[in-house]
Amino acid sequence: MSEPDNTAAAVNDDPSRRDFIYIAAGATAVGAVGAIAVPLVAQMNPAADTLAMASTEFDLTKVQEGQQIVIKWRGKPVFIRSRTGAEIKAAQDTPLADLKDPQTDADRVKAGKEQWLILVGSCTHLGCVPTFGAGDYGGWFCPCHGSHYDTSGRIRKGPAPLNLVVPEYDFLTDTRVKIG
Amino acid sequence: MSDHPSTYVPKTGFEKWLDSRLPIVRLAYDSFVDYPTPKNLNYWWTFGGILSVCLAIQIITGIILAMHYTPHVDYAFNSVERIMRDVNYGWLIRYVHANGASMFFFAVYIHMLRGLYYGSYKAPREVLWILGCIIFFLMIATAFMGYVLPWGQMSFHGAVVITNLIGSIPLIGGPILTWLQGGFAVDQATLNRFFSLHYLLPFVIAGVVILHIWALHVAGQNNPAGVEIKSKEDTVAFTPYATVKDGVAIIVFLFLFSVFVFFMPNALGHADNYIPANPLVTPAHIVPEWYLLPFYAILRAIPDKFGGVIAMFGSIAVIFALPWLDTSKVKSMRYRPVMRWFFVIFVIVCLGLGWCGAQLPDAQVIPGLPSFTLFDGQLNSYLWLTRLFTIYYFVFFLLIMPWIGLKEEPLPVPASISEAVLAEHNKKKG
Numbered sequence A: 001m002s003e004p005d006n007t008a009a010a011v012n013d014d015p016s017r018r019d020f021i022y023i024a025a026g027a028t029a030v031g032a033v034g035a036i037a038v039p040l041v042a043q044m045n046p047a048a049d050t051l052a053m054a055s056t057e058f059d060l061t062k063v064q065e066g067q068q069i070v071i072k073w074r075g076k077p078v079f080i081r082s083r084t085g086a087e088i089k090a091a092q093d094t095p096l097a098d099l100k101d102p103q104t105d106a107d108r109v110k111a112g113k114e115q116w117l118i119l120v121g122s123c124t125h126l127g128c129v130p131t132f133g134a135g136d137y138g139g140w141f142c143p144c145h146g147s148h149y150d151t152s153g154r155i156r157k158g159p160a161p162l163n164l165v166v167p168e169y170d171f172l173t174d175t176r177v178k179i180g
Numbered sequence B: 001m002s003d004h005p006s007t008y009v010p011k012t013g014f015e016k017w018l019d020s021r022l023p024i025v026r027l028a029y030d031s032f033v034d035y036p037t038p039k040n041l042n043y044w045w046t047f048g049g050i051l052s053v054c055l056a057i058q059i060i061t062g063i064i065l066a067m068h069y070t071p072h073v074d075y076a077f078n079s080v081e082r083i084m085r086d087v088n089y090g091w092l093i094r095y096v097h098a099n100g101a102s103m104f105f106f107a108v109y110i111h112m113l114r115g116l117y118y119g120s121y122k123a124p125r126e127v128l129w130i131l132g133c134i135i136f137f138l139m140i141a142t143a144f145m146g147y148v149l150p151w152g153q154m155s156f157h158g159a160v161v162i163t164n165l166i167g168s169i170p171l172i173g174g175p176i177l178t179w180l181q182g183g184f185a186v187d188q189a190t191l192n193r194f195f196s197l198h199y200l201l202p203f204v205i206a207g208v209v210i211l212h213i214w215a216l217h218v219a220g221q222n223n224p225a226g227v228e229i230k231s232k233e234d235t236v237a238f239t240p241y242a243t244v245k246d247g248v249a250i251i252v253f254l255f256l257f258s259v260f261v262f263f264m265p266n267a268l269g270h271a272d273n274y275i276p277a278n279p280l281v282t283p284a285h286i287v288p289e290w291y292l293l294p295f296y297a298i299l300r301a302i303p304d305k306f307g308g309v310i311a312m313f314g315s316i317a318v319i320f321a322l323p324w325l326d327t328s329k330v331k332s333m334r335y336r337p338v339m340r341w342f343f344v345i346f347v348i349v350c351l352g353l354g355w356c357g358a359q360l361p362d363a364q365v366i367p368g369l370p371s372f373t374l375f376d377g378q379l380n381s382y383l384w385l386t387r388l389f390t391i392y393y394f395v396f397f398l399l400i401m402p403w404i405g406l407k408e409e410p411l412p413v414p415a416s417i418s419e420a421v422l423a424e425h426n427k428k429k430g
């Protein structure tokens, strides 16, 4: 900076210099507000320990045919259902045209393991836990606002827009799965 | 504060000293003592005072409860039970706080319906009305988060359902939901932040209440005749006339409050909330607290998820727009022979929506009555009854309000408040 010239005339004579200072100061303030907002907003997002959620292993011999067991994974329920032959057939025979969110049963289970249906037990409407075995399609019924799911966990009737979500999972052995 | 000149005369030396530095006594005097009040106010006008009492009760009992409550998923439920069993007078303070929320909403609904009936939202009181709507919205948010804190079954699954509403927004809904919950499900992070916000929001409400009263004192109070104050003849001093009338109403209101607190403290709650939260099992019948049932019913009336959310928020948004939806020149429905009937139906519909919100959508309204399927549900079901009510709710604001206002032939409106009072007086005398 050169010697400041503080006479009124000098200030008035140089409007562009004034404007520059205003704009620069304003831009700095906006930048500062943004920089302050980032941590204040971001702290609400899942913390590192929440993100580092462990995967869960499960022993399938605990589930009897025609039953399901509910386990907790990432704070949410996961359904592990051992389907009967009739339930599998009903799911496979459903024409895609009847579905709100068309997906074949084969896409929702692992090949050769059709007996095992593993789903996030969270209604795709507003997140209630659907009731096992109830509803018009023998799969699940969500008591909150009346969504009916079939034996493949696909939405058939009611306000839910999508099928129950299939989480990522792998068979470690024939009787052990790892979810997540 | 308002356009009436200040009549405060500081008497003592201290008052004079203070008045020239911070005229706070003058402000209080002009606002609550010598404030000119329409002389025809009826008891429906006492609910503003009642609501201030409600807010004070909630803040005081809430601060005390926070001294004993633990916002942790493992301890929250037990800490509430400890308040009920072990903390000295804890049962009393918690029951006052829990029933206080219901009383607060009871009073605010009457206050809002009073404003609706007497046209208190019309020029020059639009800003006053909108500030009131903001308070109402903040009350809903506060009450919802407060209901989550005991971490019972209804608390937990209510929180799941309501936060998931946000998730239905296309594209950005998912990330916002995770941000709001602080994880992938309602959990510790959610409970902790709800506690923080539940403590904060009542003070925000108190701030908006101050603006609400400020706006009230700039525009002046509306009154049952719906004509503005024309002369000093039309008014009485706020103190003692309005203060005492408010006082009587507050005492009666506190009687009702006490009946709930001491004789039926759980009548308005839900038994399921005395079961500790279990993320793996949803209660068979999940309902919000009674005061949110009408909005919950509107949410369920729409077959589409995002559409339901829009309708629910829309049902609150239309209240904000009310000053511009009503086209009538006449404020008070006393002089609106057609509109008042639509108002009566509106009140019944709101109660009906509340009733429907508590029922299972597929249940039959009239048991045994044969019916048929219309689109996606039986006609004789709460689903369709709710839809009917929802349609009226929106038609009332969006069509009836503007249309009747233009078509209706209002009754002769009195020239002044005094004239209205005298006419009524003469009528009574026969």
Ligand code: FES
Binding pocket: A123, A124, A125, A126, A127, A128, A142, A143, A144, A145, A146, A147, A158, A159, A160
């Ligand atoms: S949450 Fe399942 S139907 Fe609404």
